[in-house]
Every structure is written in structure tokens, then in C-alpha cells.
Amino acid sequence: MFSKTCEYGIRATIFIASESFQNNRVGLKDIAKKIDSPEAFTAKILQILSKNNIIHSIKGVGGGFEIPKETMSQIKLSQIVTALEGNQVFTGCGLGLSHCSEEHPCPVHDKFKFIRNELAAMLENTNLEELASGIKSGDTFLRY
Amino acid sequence: MFSKTCEYGIRATIFIASESFQNNRVGLKDIAKKIDSPEAFTAKILQILSKNNIIHSIKGVGGGFEIPKETMSQIKLSQIVTALEGNQVFTGCGLGLSHCSEEHPCPVHDKFKFIRNELAAMLENTNLEELASGIKSGDTFLRY
């Protein structure tokens, strides 16, 4: 469904958010360990997220990544996905046809549109706060 | 959403079906041209589909690919997807966690499950006959 980049990105963001909940700033090493992802690759992803103002980075000793509590409820999954893989998943044709459109639909256009809209709505309506609180309460998990 | 393999595979199958509607057997060259796909790559895909009894192949002069009219309504999109990319799309965790399950869910487990089920249902309920007839009637298109 999603690329590794996106999977790691979402996992990392949720982890950072769950730590920021209790005012914990977390570093790259810790993040990679906790979400079980390759460190250097994760670093690249975090940079992109940082540039897109989804997470906040602090350099230097005692630095790390965090997400201000106030913004947490306003960051949606859709923003993470868009930052990491563009909006192809929201707009692209299910069969990969570049000229597929409402007026010139592919055979599965309508059926795919429905699914895509559901997916888009889900990503749009899911914010970081609820995901992080699931982790905190122990109802959901990012690893073993 | 899907791999190129799957996109080409679905497009090719629909095209073969639409031709089989009027008892036309079609060859590799023609298929690749009509669905705008790389010929050799398409050949490999067709072989897989053939082995999975989704399409029927005939070797030799005048040979090609076809789909018996009788079976057309019974071949579902889900079969094509499963043959070409396995059932990861139906069962895999949205965040790529191998240990994600109902009892040990990832943060987006339920939300993704809903989408995946919708997708699975759509693929399960869409058969080749309806897709091919859309092409035939000129309501839908596989290319310009």
C-alpha cells in the first residue's frame, strides 16, 4: 500500500508524538531503535518531515525531535503521506493511466475512486494526537 | 496502490476479455500495443496469468491469448491481483509491521482494516465481464 519511506515516516512521527506527550524530546538513535527501522534511512525521512513542519528538530547536545503538543491534534496522516510520497495516492489512476479522467475513465475508474476517497478521508480525519494516545494508553503498539 | 506488474496485468486481461467477447484471439504484440505496455515485460505477466488459469494461451501460428466467454463472469479482479502480487494487499499491516494483529494492533490497525476490507470487497465483486463490456460499449477506455 505504502512505500517503506512512508511506513517508517508514519511510525517515527507517531513515536515522536507519543514521547512529546510527556514532554520527552527524542533522538534519531532512539527513534530508529524503538520503531525498528534503519537509522540512516530514518534520518533522511525525518529531515523531510522536519522541512515540511510536521516534526520539529533541535540540533546540538540535548537536541532531537519533538512535536509541540498544541499542533499534535492538527497534524493529519494525510500530511505525512503527501510529504513523503506526493499526492499520487490521492489522485492517480488505479491502472496507472495518465490520461484517465472523469470524462475518459478507465474500466475501474469509479470503483477505484470510491476506495481512494475512503482512503483519503481516513488519512484526512486521522490526527496524531489520537494515534499517540493509543500508544500511551497501551492499546496500540509500534513494535513488540 | 498497485505495482506496474499488476497494472499491466489488469489492463491486459481486460483487453483480452474485451476481444474474446467478439471471439477474437489476440497476440502479445497486439496486446502490448493496445494497452501501451512494454512487450517483453507484458509477456512475462501473461505467462503468470496463464499459469494461474486466468487467461488461456495458444501457441503456434494463429495462436495468442483468449478468455472463454463462459468463464469471464467468474474471473474477479482479486484473482489477478493475488496471482501477480500475492495477498499482501489483503492481509498486510498498513505500517509494515509483521507482528501487527487483532490482539497486538498497530496505531492505524482498525482504520486500515476498514479500507483494506473495502478494497478487498471491491476486487472480489468486480468480474471481467462487466469490465470488458464497458470497453466494448465505449463507456470506458484502456488508452487514448
Next chain:
DNA sequence: TCGATTCCATGATTTTTATCATATTTTAAG
């Protein structure tokens, strides 16, 4: 039987994605 046409099998190459490595910049602390 022979030759042309077509699918089939397999492996090589290219492109994309994922991963790794190294050097740089920033910053807190002593």
C-alpha cells in the same frame, strides 16, 4: 518435413527504491 509464427523459459540489464557511509553544521556544557 520445413518454415514461419507464436508463446515459453531464463537470464541480463536498467531503473527505482532502500540502505549505508562520511563529512559538515549547530549547540549545550564545561
Next chain:
DNA sequence: CTTAAAATATGATAAAAATCATGGAATCGA
């Protein structure tokens, strides 16, 4: 002001996906 701990930037490598190429096997018509 120096040092160590962090993020950042950039490029190299590895793995996977997509594409290409080549020879083989089956089938039909002459």
C-alpha cells in the same frame, strides 16, 4: 573556546522492481 553530542547534507552502495534480450518449444500451413 574547546569538546562532544546531536541533526543535516550529500553521495555511494545494495536490493528490488521493471525492462530487455535471446534462444527454445509448440503449432499450423504448405
